[in-house]
Amino acid sequence: MDRTQLGHEEVRAVRGVRTGVTVIVAVHSTARGPAIGGVRIKPYPSWRDGLDDVLRLSEAMTMKCALADLAHGGGKTVAVLPPDGVDPRRRTDLITDIAEAIDGFDGRYRCGPDIGSTPDDMSLIHRLARGNAFCRPEAEGGSGNSSAATARGVIAALRAGLRHRHGDDRVSGRRIGVIGYGHVGRLVAGELIRSGATVLITDVDSRLAGQAEAGGARWTTADLLTEELDVLVPAATGGLLTDRAARTCRAGLIVGPANNQLADDRAGVVLHERGITWVPDVLASIGGIVHAVSREETGLDDTATAARVDRIGEKTTALLAHAAEHRITPLAAARRMAAA
Ligand SMILES: NC(=O)c1ccc[n+]([C@@H]2O[C@H](COP(=O)([O-])OP(=O)(O)OC[C@H]3O[C@@H](n4cnc5c(N)ncnc54)[C@H](O)[C@@H]3O)[C@@H](O)[C@H]2O)c1
Incomplete structure (x- = not known):
């Protein structure tokens, strides 16, 4: 450019x-x-x-x-x-x-x-x-808070990521870390706990520990970026995945709603080279906008809107398959799919 x-x-x-x-x-x-x-x-x-x-x-x-x-x-x-x-x-x-x-x-x-x-x-x-x-x-007459739809989209992307790595989308028994217990993080964590996962939560706001534990999660002050996890869910602020974090991260799959998770493109390359599956946030986080536009502009009802949000799962499957087939990073695959 x-x-x-x-x-x-x-x-x-x-x-x-x-x-x-x-x-x-x-x-x-x-x-x-x-x-x-x-x-x-x-x-x-x-x-x-x-x-x-x-x-x-x-x-x-x-x-x-x-x-x-x-x-x-x-x-x-x-x-x-x-x-x-x-x-x-x-x-x-x-x-x-x-x-x-x-x-x-x-x-x-x-x-x-x-x-x-x-x-x-x-x-x-x-x-x-x-x-x-x-x-x-x-x-x-508006579509209200979009956090639930964003969380629903994250779960669809997370399950697709698990299928890509393991051949099935079983959440039960998996060890999952969530960074950020805010509007979206708590809904994602709740759904994962209900599905039988062991969920570790961290948040800079330690006042949230009681709520998280009452919801069945394990509160931790450890750095989840270096914790051995099946899945890491970034649900706080952006820029979390620096080059250094990408080199030390021990999660198999990273998928979450936080915007601009990669500090730069290089971090995405490092994750890719280390065999860590990163689902681009530009796909994992779109449930909220799909919900708002579907309800307020397209006029879809709740059921049709939820089905449209769930399609994030199919899109994630297609994106990860494209990246694997062409030996490119998920970010490069997302850019190709967005430009197509
Ligand atoms: N709400 C949505 O519908 C939506 C849609 C798309 C993307 N996102 C993105 O998802 C992320 C979460 O959104 P939200 O609505 O839940 O935000 P939120 O503000 O409700 O929650 C964020 C949480 O992260 C915590 N936090 C901030 N910095 C942290 C850090 N360094 N380590 C650990 N915890 C930290 C905060 O204390 C807070 O509890 C944001 O990046 C947001 O831009 C949200």
Whole structure:
């Protein structure tokens, strides 16, 4: 790629008139249809870090939409909070600043929730940005929180990954580590425990230990990246799989919802060379967007939507088979499938 050219169609950074918070909206592509992607609201060391994040995440959304067969491209919003955040009493002002930035795209970008934003925030943005927000609360006609669908998609991808490695998708008796006991991680862990797996959980928030153990998991402060596991589920933040982590990781299969898991492409090569199966996050994490678009745009009911989410399993099988056949990494296979 010509490194002097921006790979994105359009990127706008504005200072919110009410809060002074820098809001960056990146539209990576509208080639397949309007860009979609979540609103991430969190502190960053500087607005440049927020810019890096929004560029990476919106590009990944283009791949996600292509792999999900959606008539959409990738976009993303990042609100760059100061280290101590924004006074919760100013929440409406903050969301209004964000909504104005989104409205400026005249429908070429539609948002949804992400880290730091909720279905209630989408409700306000929907009102202020002419309907360009997914996942409002169900009581208002939206598809609500997408975490359950994301978790369902992760389970479908995880079972496909097990079939690829072992010839069957048996979860019972397997040792599985989950990094991040948040909205998605806890649902994935719960399903795995119900299916008979031994589930180890770690989270930077140690207050969650009691809940995790009450749910049947084993809480640990050990580094799950070096623990002997059948499956590792990254369900926290991105960039976890550095070159070093890829060299020391002792899981057979890595599959989870966290976005941008690989710190760089090289880490994916190292995992591949070491015989560790990594399911690209651009495929494993798409259950939520498939759910939102299927319910709100396509008008599918719950059953048809769930079936569409479950197809992530077949796509994972096809992707891993393609990578094995052509002796390429799963990331390279994902890029080929998204471009096809
Ligand atoms: N919620 C969705 O529908 C959805 C959809 C697609 C992708 N994702 C991605 O999946 C991941 C999890 O999403 P979520 O909605 O559950 O987020 P969340 O914020 O509810 O949970 C994340 C959890 O990870 C923990 N955590 C943060 N850094 C950690 C670290 N270094 N080590 C261990 N734990 C850490 C947090 O304390 C929190 O409990 C995120 O990367 C998100 O972008 C979520």
